[in-house]
Amino acid sequence: MRIADRGNRKRRGAGRPTIADVARLAGVSAITVSRVLRNPGKVSAELRTHVEAAIRSLGYVPDPNARALASSRSDVIGVIVPSLTNSVFADVLRGMYDSIGGSPYQIQLGNSRYSPIEEERLLAIFTRQRPSALIVTGIDQTPASRTMLEQAGCPVVQIMETGPDPVDMMVGFSHRDAGAAIVSHLLQSGYRKIAFIGARMDPRSQRRLQGYRDSLDAAGLADPSIVMTTPAPSSVSLGRDLLRDLLSRAPDIDAVFCNNDDLALGALFECQRSAIDVPRRLGVAGFNDLEMMAVASPSLSSVRTYRYDMGYRSMKMAVDAVQGQDVETRVVDLGFELAIRESTAGPGK
Amino acid sequence: MRIADRGNRKRRGAGRPTIADVARLAGVSAITVSRVLRNPGKVSAELRTHVEAAIRSLGYVPDPNARALASSRSDVIGVIVPSLTNSVFADVLRGMYDSIGGSPYQIQLGNSRYSPIEEERLLAIFTRQRPSALIVTGIDQTPASRTMLEQAGCPVVQIMETGPDPVDMMVGFSHRDAGAAIVSHLLQSGYRKIAFIGARMDPRSQRRLQGYRDSLDAAGLADPSIVMTTPAPSSVSLGRDLLRDLLSRAPDIDAVFCNNDDLALGALFECQRSAIDVPRRLGVAGFNDLEMMAVASPSLSSVRTYRYDMGYRSMKMAVDAVQGQDVETRVVDLGFELAIRESTAGPGK
DNA sequence: TTGTAGGCGTTATCAT
DNA sequence: ATGATAACGCCTACAA
Numbered sequence: 001m002r003i004a005d006r007g008n009r010k011r012r013g014a015g016r017p018t019i020a021d022v023a024r025l026a027g028v029s030a031i032t033v034s035r036v037l038r039n040p041g042k043v044s045a046e047l048r049t050h051v052e053a054a055i056r057s058l059g060y061v062p063d064p065n066a067r068a069l070a071s072s073r074s075d076v077i078g079v080i081v082p083s084l085t086n087s088v089f090a091d092v093l094r095g096m097y098d099s100i101g102g103s104p105y106q107i108q109l110g111n112s113r114y115s116p117i118e119e120e121r122l123l124a125i126f127t128r129q130r131p132s133a134l135i136v137t138g139i140d141q142t143p144a145s146r147t148m149l150e151q152a153g154c155p156v157v158q159i160m161e162t163g164p165d166p167v168d169m170m171v172g173f174s175h176r177d178a179g180a181a182i183v184s185h186l187l188q189s190g191y192r193k194i195a196f197i198g199a200r201m202d203p204r205s206q207r208r209l210q211g212y213r214d215s216l217d218a219a220g221l222a223d224p225s226i227v228m229t230t231p232a233p234s235s236v237s238l239g240r241d242l243l244r245d246l247l248s249r250a251p252d253i254d255a256v257f258c259n260n261d262d263l264a265l266g267a268l269f270e271c272q273r274s275a276i277d278v279p280r281r282l283g284v285a286g287f288n289d290l291e292m293m294a295v296a297s298p299s300l301s302s303v304r305t306y307r308y309d310m311g312y313r314s315m316k317m318a319v320d321a322v323q324g325q326d327v328e329t330r331v332v333d334l335g336f337e338l339a340i341r342e343s344t345a346g347p348g349k
Numbered sequence: 350m351r352i353a354d355r356g357n358r359k360r361r362g363a364g365r366p367t368i369a370d371v372a373r374l375a376g377v378s379a380i381t382v383s384r385v386l387r388n389p390g391k392v393s394a395e396l397r398t399h400v401e402a403a404i405r406s407l408g409y410v411p412d413p414n415a416r417a418l419a420s421s422r423s424d425v426i427g428v429i430v431p432s433l434t435n436s437v438f439a440d441v442l443r444g445m446y447d448s449i450g451g452s453p454y455q456i457q458l459g460n461s462r463y464s465p466i467e468e469e470r471l472l473a474i475f476t477r478q479r480p481s482a483l484i485v486t487g488i489d490q491t492p493a494s495r496t497m498l499e500q501a502g503c504p505v506v507q508i509m510e511t512g513p514d515p516v517d518m519m520v521g522f523s524h525r526d527a528g529a530a531i532v533s534h535l536l537q538s539g540y541r542k543i544a545f546i547g548a549r550m551d552p553r554s555q556r557r558l559q560g561y562r563d564s565l566d567a568a569g570l571a572d573p574s575i576v577m578t579t580p581a582p583s584s585v586s587l588g589r590d591l592l593r594d595l596l597s598r599a600p601d602i603d604a605v606f607c608n609n610d611d612l613a614l615g616a617l618f619e620c621q622r623s624a625i626d627v628p629r630r631l632g633v634a635g636f637n638d639l640e641m642m643a644v645a646s647p648s649l650s651s652v653r654t655y656r657y658d659m660g661y662r663s664m665k666m667a668v669d670a671v672q673g674q675d676v677e678t679r680v681v682d683l684g685f686e687l688a689i690r691e692s693t694a695g696p697g698k
Numbered sequence: 699t700t701g702t703a704g705g706c707g708t709t710a711t712c713a714t
Numbered sequence: 715a716t717g718a719t720a721a722c723g724c725c726t727a728c729a730a
Contacts, residue, residue: 018723018724029701029702031724031725032701035699035700043699043700063418069414069418069706069722069723069724070705070706070726084446085439085440087434090434091434107457108456108458111442125455128412269644291586295588369707379708384716391716392716393715396716411708412706412708416708419707420708
C-alpha cells in the first residue's frame with residue numbers, strides 16, 4: 001500500500017447517523033444509547049440527558065431493519081383480512097389503526113381474498129419478518145396456517161368470530177346466534193315464509209345461514225327451497241338479482257333475511273322498482289347494520305355488529321401482549337344487537 | 350478454559366437454516382447462494398442446480414430483515430391513503446393488491462386520516478425502512494413530506510389526481526374537469542338552479558367544487574347561496590341532512606350535485622321520504638359511480654372514476670421502476686366518464 | 699449502572 | 715464465474 005491509507009474506511013451506508021455516532025458525541029458506549037431509547041429507566045439521569053441531547057443534535061433515528069435483525073423482532077404487526085372492498089373490514093381496520101395510534105408498531109396488511117391458501121402464503125411471508133404480533137380473520141385456518149401461527153412466537157389474535165380452541169386470543173361474536181336472532185325477530189313480527197339470500201358464503205356467512213335454519217327449524221317453518229345462495233362476491237346489484245329470482249320462483253315468501261346489508265339494499269331497490277310494499281308485502285332484514293340502513297326509505301332492519309371495536313380491541317390485545325402486559329381475557333365475545341326498523345314491521349294482515 | 354470447547358458456538362437465532370447452511374451443503378460460498386437467488390444468470394448452470402437443490406432440501410428462505418440491512422432496501426412498498434372507510438380507497442387498494450400479485454413486494458399501508466401532518470409522520474416512519482417504492486394520495490403534500498419523497502431514493506407515485514410538478518410519477522385525473530363535466534350535463538338536461546352539497550372537503554373535493562363553479566359561471570347561473578359544505582366526514586345520513594337543510598333554505602333549487610355517491614344516496618332517500626320527485630322536481634348527481642348507483646331507484650347519475658385502475662396502474666409503475674424498467678409515461682391521466690341515468694333526466698316542464 | 703465482545707443473516711467490494 | 719472479507723446498524727450476553 002503506497003502513500004497512506006486515507007481515513008475513510010469503506011462504508012456503504014448513505015451516511016445517516018448511527019448509534020455509534022451518537023455514542024461518540026455523547027461520550028458513552030453504543031449500548032447506553034440503545035438503552036436510553038428502549039429502557040430509559042436503566043440509565044442514570046445524567047447520562048440520559050447527554051445522550052438525548054446527542055440524539056437530537058444529530059437527528060438520529062434507529063434503523064428498523066438493523067433493529068429487527070439484531071433482536072429477531074420487527075415492529076410489524078401482520079394483519080390478514082379476506083377483503084378490502086367489503087366495508088365491514090374497512091371498519092375493522094379503522095379500529096385497528098386508531099388503536100395502534102402513536103405506538104411504534106406498523107400494520108402490514110395482507111388480503112387473502114377469502115382464500116385459505118392465499119392466507120397460508122401470506123402467513124409464510126409474514127412470519128419470516130418476525131412480526132411482533134399477528135391478527136387473522138376467522139377461525140378456519142388451514143392446518144399449515146395454524147401451525148405457523150402457533151410457532152410464530154408472537155401473540156396471535158383471531159377476529160370476527162368466536163369459537164372453541166383459539167390459537168391464542170380471540171375477539172368476535174357468534175354469527176350463528178346473530179343469524180338466529182334476526183330470524184326470530186322476523187317470526188315474532190308475524191312473518192311465516194322467510195327466505196334467505198346470501199353471497200360469497202364464506203364460513204361466517206355459512207354460520208349465519210345455520211342460525212337462520214336453526215331458528216326456522218325450531219318454529220317448524222323451514223323450507224330449503226327458499227334459500228338462495230351464490231359464491232359470487234356480494235354486491236347491491238346481486239341483492240337485486242337474487243331477490244328477483246327468488247320472487248319468480250317463490251312468489252309467496254313474506255320476508256327475506258339478507259346475508260349482508262349490500263344485498264338488503266339491492267333487495268329494497270328491487271322492491272321499490274317492482275312496487276312491492278316493504279314491510280307489508282315483504283319484510284327485509286340485513287346484516288351488519290351499515291350506516292345507510294337507518295337512512296334508507298323505508299329504514300332497514302339489520303344486526304348491528306361491533307366491527308370497529310373488534311379492530312380496536314384485537315389490536316389493543318395484541319399490543320398489550322407484545323409489551324408483556326397480562327391479557328386477562330383471551331377470548332372476547334363482543335356480541336351483537338338487533339337494529340329493528342321499518343322494513344320488518346310485520347306483514348299486512 | 351477447561352475441558353474443551355463444545356462445538357456449539359453461541360447462536361441466538363431460532364435455528365432456521367441460513368445462507369451459510371445452504372452454502373455448506375452445496376459446497377459453495379455464501380455469496381454464490383445469494384447470487385443464485387437474486388441473479389441466477391451470473392452463476393454457472395451446474396452450480397446453480399446444486400445450490401437450488403440444497404435450498405430445497407433445507408427449506409431455506411432468506412431473512413427479509415437481514416437482506417434489508419445488508420442491501421439498504423426492503424421489499425416494502427409504502428402506501429399512504431387518507432381513509433380506509435371511504436370505499437373509493439378500498440377499490441384503489443384492491444387494484445394495488447391485484448397488481449402486486451405474486452411479486453415479492455409487501456404493501457405497508459398507512460392511514461393519514463386526511464391529515465397532511467399525519468402523512469408527514471407516516472412518511473418519516475416509512476422512509477426509515479428504506480422502502481422499494483412509495484405511493485401517496487394526492488398532490489398536496491407538506492414541504493417536509495415532499496422533501497422526504499424526493500430524498501427517499503426510490504420510485505414515488507402520487508395517485509388520485511393529476512397536476513403540475515410531480516415528485517416522480519403520477520396516476521390520476523382532473524377532479525375539476527370531472528366536476529365541471531357533470532354540472533354541464535345537468536345544465537344540458539335543463540336544470541337551472543343547481544346546488545352543491547359536499548362533505549370532508551379535502552383538496553380533491555375542493556377541486557370538484559371549483560369545476561362546479563366554473564361550469565355555472567360560464568352559464569351565468571352561479572349562486573353561492575346554494576353551495577353547502579361541511580368538513581365532517583361524508584356519509585349517507587349526512588347526505589340526507591344536507592339536502593334537508595338545503596331545501597329548507599332554498600326550496601327552489603331544481604338539481605343538486607353531490608360531492609360523492611354516499612351523499613347522493615342519502616339525498617335520494619330524503620327525496621323518497623319527502624315525496625320529492627327525482628328527477629322531475631329535483632335532479633340528483635353523485636361522484637365516483639359506486640356500484641349501487643346503477644341499482645338505485647331511480648338509478649343515480651354519477652361520474653365514473655377508474656379507482657381500481659389507479660391502484661393497479663400506480664403499483665405497476667412503481668414495481669416496474671423498482672426493477673429498473675423504463676417507465677415511459679410518468680404522468681398518466683386516466684380520465685373519467687359520465688354515467689348518466691334516470692336521476693338527471695331533466696326537470697318536469 | 700455501564701461497557702466489551704461478538705453475533706444477527708445477508709450483500710457489496712474487491713480480488714482471483 | 716467464484717470467493718474472501720468486511721460491512722450493514724443494532725442488540726444480547728456477559729463482565730466489570
